Amino acid sequence: NAGVMQNPRHLVRRRGQEARLRCSPMKGHSHVYWYRQLPEEGLKFMVYLQKENIIDESGMPKERFSAEFPKEGPSILRIQQVVRGDSAAYFCASSPERNTIYFGEGSWLTVV
Amino acid sequence: TQLLEQSPQFLSIQEGENLTVYCNSSSVFSSLQWYRQEPGEGPVLLVTVVTGGEVKKLKRLTFQFGDARKDSSLHITAAQPGDTGLYLCAGQMTGAQKLVFGQGTRLTINP
Numbered sequence: 001n002a003g004v005m006q007n008p009r010h011l012v013r014r015r016g017q018e019a020r021l022r023c024s025p026m027k028g029h030s031h032v033y034w035y036r037q038l039p040e041e042g043l044k045f046m047v048y049l050q051k052e053n054i055i056d057e058s059g060m061p062k063e064r065f066s067a068e069f070p071k072e073g074p075s076i077l078r079i080q081q082v083v084r085g086d087s088a089a090y091f092c093a094s095s096p097e098r099n100t101i102y103f104g105e106g107s108w109l110t111v112v
Numbered sequence: 113t114q115l116l117e118q119s120p121q122f123l124s125i126q127e128g129e130n131l132t133v134y135c136n137s138s139s140v141f142s143s144l145q146w147y148r149q150e151p152g153e154g155p156v157l158l159v160t161v162v163t164g165g166e167v168k169k170l171k172r173l174t175f176q177f178g179d180a181r182k183d184s185s186l187h188i189t190a191a192q193p194g195d196t197g198l199y200l201c202a203g204q205m206t207g208a209q210k211l212v213f214g215q216g217t218r219l220t221i222n223p
Contacts, residue, residue, distance in 0.1 A: 042213040042216045043200070043202075043211075045210045048209055056209070059210075091155070100143075101145070102157060103147070106154045108152075
């Protein structure tokens with residue numbers, strides 16, 4: 001996990017608020033992925049980004065969720081108007097070109 | 113429909129026993145990775161296999177990629193309590209960058 005930095009590690013939001021999760025990939029990695037893990041389940045792919053481009057967002061819910069990876073700064077996963085069902089662990093991962101994917105420690109979102 | 117099926121989903125054995133976890137699919141993968149995840153943490157990469165029939169060893173852990181690159185196995189010899197955790201297999205399909213995960217095997221090694 002060393003190198004992929006996620007923050008915050010834990011986030012509590014009330015229903016209807018916005019959640020912003022940040023991810024800094026490992027040095028030299030230009031590919032970023034976001035995954036979601038519900039309790040006692042495996043990881044589900046959400047979105048794959050390269051710098052300034054969304055490459056594959058087939059796993060993203062159609063509404064309220066968005067992701068970006070700007071030219072400068074971390075990747076952001078944004079969840080608007082959160083609901084209880086959004087409570088989960090959100091993992092960011094990064095890779096150099098096409099190769100092994102490394103995960104961060106995760107951000108645990110709790111919606112109350 | 114789960115693209116990668118892991119079995120068993122739960123396994124509890126005594127220290128010193130051997131075990132095998134399976135990861136099966138009807139699809140072909142260009143690479144397959146095994147991760148271990150502890151509660152409250154992210155998945156930690158154990159191994160990547162890319163060649164059909166490939167076998168990799170990591171101390172007491174042996175990983176094998178099927179000849180047709182549709183399945184993989186993880187064998188642990190003389191399991192120890194420190195091996196307890198969630199083991200995840202994940203594959204990259206040809207032409208795709210994203211990883212598809214199995215549902216995981218929760219392994220408990222009892223002293």
